[in-house]
Amino acid sequence: MTSLENQLAKLLQDHGLIxxxxxxxxxxxxxxRLTSVSxxxxxxxxxLVTYHNELKIRLCGVRYETLLAYGAVSPQVAEEMAAGGRKALGxxxxxxxxxxxxxxxxxxxKPVGLFYIGLATPEGVWSRKFIFKGNRGENRGQAVAAALKWAVEHLANG
Structure with a gap:
């Protein structure tokens, strides 16, 4: 089976998207993972890696009010990160x-393993909630796989 990053690479190229x-x-x-493909x-x-809230605000336009109201780990912040990143990165x-x-x-x-993945496209901005049950490395790896899988599904079905 082809890896998620290879599937996504093909779909992005087929659609002419960045x-x-x-x-x-x-x-x-x-x-x-995306850059592991030739x-x-x-x-x-x-x-952008915006681990600190200051960078979420400054680099990708997450609103301070959103962070204050919902916290960094929230669907609202994941969506603002994706939308702001889409704009900032062009x-x-x-x-x-x-x-x-x-x-x-x-x-x-907000338990350990809770992740929100955001996806922004010209058609809209969405988020998905996941709760993974592994250790730190496993949870991070599962979040990466979930993000790539969602992008593949979005492009394959849209």
């Missing part, structure tokens, strides 16, 4: 993530 990323909890792992410069423009599609990889960091209503 992708970018804005990552928090995955720390650049989505971008790493010829990635044809469809991948770049990515790309057709932007994937974002925010999550609690673990082992610490959980809070009321």
């Amino acid at each position: 992708i970018g990323t804005v990552e928090s909890a995955t720390g650049g792992m989505i971008a790493e 010829g990635a410069s044809k469809y991948f423009k770049g990515g 790309v057709d599609i932007c994937l974002s993530d925010s999550g609690i990889a673990g082992p610490g960091g959980e809070s009321a209503g």
